[in-house]
Amino acid sequence: xxxxxxxxxxxxxxxxxxxxxxxxxxxxxxxxxxxxxxxxxxxxxxxxxxxxxxxxxxxxxxxxxxxxxxxxxxxxxxxxxxxxxxxxxxxxxxxxxxxxxxxxxxxxxxxxxxxxxxxxxxxxxxxxxxxxxxxxxxxxxxxxxxxxxxxxxxxxxxxxxxxxxxxxxxxxxxxxxxxxxxxxxxxxxxxx
Ligand SMILES: O=C(O)CCC(=O)C(=O)O
Ligand SMILES: [Fe+2]
Numbered sequence: 001x002x003x004x005x006x007x008x009x010x011x012x013x014x015x016x017x018x019x020x021x022x023x024x025x026x027x028x029x030x031x032x033x034x035x036x037x038x039x040x041x042x043x044x045x046x047x048x049x050x051x052x053x054x055x056x057x058x059x060x061x062x063x064x065x066x067x068x069x070x071x072x073x074x075x076x077x078x079x080x081x082x083x084x085x086x087x088x089x090x091x092x093x094x095x096x097x098x099x100x101x102x103x104x105x106x107x108x109x110x111x112x113x114x115x116x117x118x119x120x121x122x123x124x125x126x127x128x129x130x131x132x133x134x135x136x137x138x139x140x141x142x143x144x145x146x147x148x149x150x151x152x153x154x155x156x157x158x159x160x161x162x163x164x165x166x167x168x169x170x171x172x173x174x175x176x177x178x179x180x181x182x183x184x185x186x187x188x189x190x191x192x
Pocket of ligand 2: 116117
């Protein structure tokens, strides 16, 4: 029997995958970001929850860093790369980085359980999530970023992984060492 033909437009993109771009930041730049923002870390909270409730979902330390003269070079780098990725892979309607970036540290036993980055209110405007691996891959064990159902973000230091903010993902518990990441979200009109 002839296979039924899917009536698919050839130019439709696969929007349920990740993109990994190596060395968006050099190893020295990663170390510089870690040294600059580590003193500002606080226990990370999930929106609207207190620390005890948050720890059921996420245990790590984090700080939000805004777009200023000092951080402009970081946003310029993120912006250029993520726009290229969006144009070639996702084709989403996107605007600006609206929330700054989140600098995060996961120590032994720390994790971020399965979640989406989109949600109510402002979170509805998150379109693309990005994370930069700031730690050398052999300086920690565990701590993999999984993007369900089938992807594992590359661990190489300076690599930026991009995925749609509607995809479920988690960070597995770190079992030795420390993992640092830089996370941000490119905003745009909510999905429809
Ligand atoms: O640390 C990471 O690589 C990802 C963290 C994450 O999923 C988030 O902050 O929403
Ligand atoms: Fe996330």
